[in-house]
Amino acid sequence: MTTTQPIQSTSRLMQTVLAKVKESQIWLVFLASVFLVCVPVFFQAPLVRQWPELTLVLTLGWLGISWTLLKQPTTWVWGDLLLGFSWSWLTGAIYWGWLRWEPLLHLPVEALGVPFAVWCLYRGWGKVGNWFYLGSLFGTAVTDGYFYITGLIPSWRQLMHVEPALALPIFQNALQIVSTPWGISWAVGFALFLFGVGVFPLQSKEQHWWAFGGAVLSTILVDSLFLIAACLA
Template sequence: MAAVRALPLLSAVLVTLPVFLQAPWVRHSPFTAAAFTAPLLTVALLLAHSGDPRRRRAGELLVGFCGSWLAGSLFWGWERLHPIYHLPLEAFALPLALAGLDSRWRLACGFYLGSLLGTAATDAAIALTGLMPLWPQALAAEPDQAGALLQSGAEAVLRPGSLLVIAGLGGILIQLSRWCWRQGDSGRVAGAALATTLAVDGLFVLLALLAPRLSGLV
């Protein structure tokens, strides 16, 4: 039972890292953030070939995280002002992940796919609420101005129409997360990634309202 709970918990923790660790790192040094994928993948592969089943499974999950980390570093490091490139870059390993769902790397694939689906839902929410033009403006602005732009965006999210869109997408993600949870270990990993995405997005909106400098984008 502990092992069953450990993988989704690790998945949830890994989903939060880009917000609190990767975002500020990439902003200050995109090359080193992207290059960090190499030692991270080395550790993941060493763990994945461990004789300890728990370490092996954690390593397999970490391999999937490496894909998300590299994609995030590339986008937020060099293409962050062009939101149209966000999903294509995040999805660079999509064919490999789909092909690997029936392999020994299914945990890696499950995490990557769950994270990617959560990212797609977040981008869809931004687009459907009319906030996409604010994205490059906030990222290109000076810190003080960027904070004000983020606050105005968060306030726009609280409008009735935007809340309806977000509630609809959130409901879909919750149902998908519940469905994934019934699909075995890789499904639970993906479901945890989806559910955590909702929590992280909610936290981001709260920080944008109350403390924009803590949002990771300023």
């Protein structure tokens, strides 16, 4: 055995370990993306109805945490992801805090961060967070499209003008629309479309594509939970 053989064996072992670590981190990025899409829906939405100003100010907190994590080599990916989440949180706070009564403004407001995201991606900076933000926005666009196609926009407007305790009849009416062959066929079609768009990036080993895929696929999860909630109501 030559002296180079132990060195080569150690090198291969290190490469294997690093590959395993990167693979596990990719999955963590994916799961974190799913979680961060769910946070605005189940935490920010009720918070912003009561304290819109506080919700808006909290964006600075997310940005501060993101900046702190970005400065550390071991945590930069989480800071990057949190930066993209900050855009989703900011635009969500603006819309649901002051403009939620008009569905036509939902997607334009949620897309306010797109120029910044595109500029950053053009410069090759913040890929994980910006692709997460774009994936989340893509899922939002598909969900809004379903509302328009199936005629659920009037129900949306009604829900925004009543107290939660009085929302049951509106939910029941919306559920009747969703339960029609038209509503079911479009729901299945959009779900399959989201699944395809979300799964395709997972063929890559790049973290930013897994952030994008996680954000897109989580749209199916969130929409399904809303449907279940409507059925239980």
